[in-house]
Amino acid sequence: MANTKELSVEEKLRALYDLQLIDSRIDEIRNVRGELPLEVEDLEDEVAGLTTRLDKLKTDLESIEDQIKEKKNGIDDHKAAIKKYTEQQKNVRNNREFNSLTKEVEFQELEIELAEKHIKEMKATIEHKKEVIGQSSERLEAKKNHLQHKKSELDAIMSETEKEETFLTQKSAEYEAGIEPRLMAAYKRIRGSVRNGLAVVSIERGASAGSFFTIPPQTQMEIASRKKIITDEHSGRILVDSALADEEKEKMEQLFAKI
Structure with missing residues (x-):
């Protein structure tokens, strides 16, 4: 050779x-292209992070709403117990039985009071979370729009330059091989x-x-x-x-x- x-x-x-x-x-x-690819990557990470946070907030909200339902069902049970004990008081044989049922009624009333207090606190938490969800949703929407704009910008540059860059990269490799x-x-x-x-x-x-x-x-x-x-x-x-x-x-x- x-x-x-x-x-x-x-x-x-x-x-x-x-x-x-x-x-x-x-x-x-x-x-x-400059920093555009990195900007797009950063924005994608931000959107993913905000989406995860928003999903968690919504899950938390559903959980609190379920707890409120449980508390309300509990109140209904306590009211039914009060009604039952009050009825039983009509048929007591002595003061000891009457006092015992009175204590049961008072206990059920305290349980209702406590449950209503918890419901009030949870409703305040829901209002706060709804406010945070609203703000987070707005921020997520703004980031999504910004990401879409940057992606369009990058896609436009890529479509204009991709063919030229591919051709030049091949030529660079060819010339490099000859040196x-x-x-x-x-x-x-x-x-x-x-x-x-x-x-x-x-x-x-x-x-x-x-x-x-x-x-x-x-x-x-x-x-x-x-x-x-x-x-x-x-x-x-x-x-x-x-x-x-x-x-x-x-x-x-x-x-x-x-x-």
């Missing part, structure tokens, strides 16, 4: 700069360490793009000769001459126009 032809330094520089242009375009697309691993590792290391992701930059007005540090004329000549890969001593970025950069930009613009 024949060996793959060794790329010249100039070819390596062109390949690296092409890859940089593709990756920068991908960065731009992702920057347009030797050592250079590729350096490119990724530099790209990961600089704020704007620019690992390969051109010379502009005697300095590397985006930098104020002037590059010595001798170094500029070496860069223009394309005989070796030179990095900026200040930023660590790989440098290419402006003529090569312009040629590759034009080439990449033609590629991007096909999308």
Whole structure:
């Protein structure tokens, strides 16, 4: 099997700069999305949390309403007992039996009083919970609307950029495969360490793009000769001459126009 032809330094520089242009375009697309995916995720979590809380509040409300029903049924039972004991008092044989039944009636009346007190407290709790449910429902509805708005916003951006991003990501992988691993590792290391992701930059007005540090004329000549890969001593970025950069930009613009 024949060996793959060794790329010249100039070819390596062109390949690296092409890859940089593709990756920068991908960065731009992702920057347009910005924090939207995270915002959508956070809002989904908030909506889920509020829904769970609202469900619990409604369950609590049903539980209290059931307890009130039980208390009311209990009051009915106590009233029936009072009626029974009062009837029995009419047929007592002595004071001891009468007093015993009177105590039973008083006990039942106290139980009714206590149950009514509990019902009153539970009704106050229900009113408070209804107020909280109302506020929570409003907040949930607002969050749902906000989520829907952000999702629509994200979907619109995704539909506009998904095709381009997929195409560019494939091209990035293709170009990456054609660059030797050592250079590729350096490119990724530099790209990961600089704020704007620019690992390969051109010379502009005697300095590397985006930098104020002037590059010595001798170094500029070496860069223009394309005989070796030179990095900026200040930023660590790989440098290419402006003529090569312009040629590759034009080439990449033609590629991007096909999308």
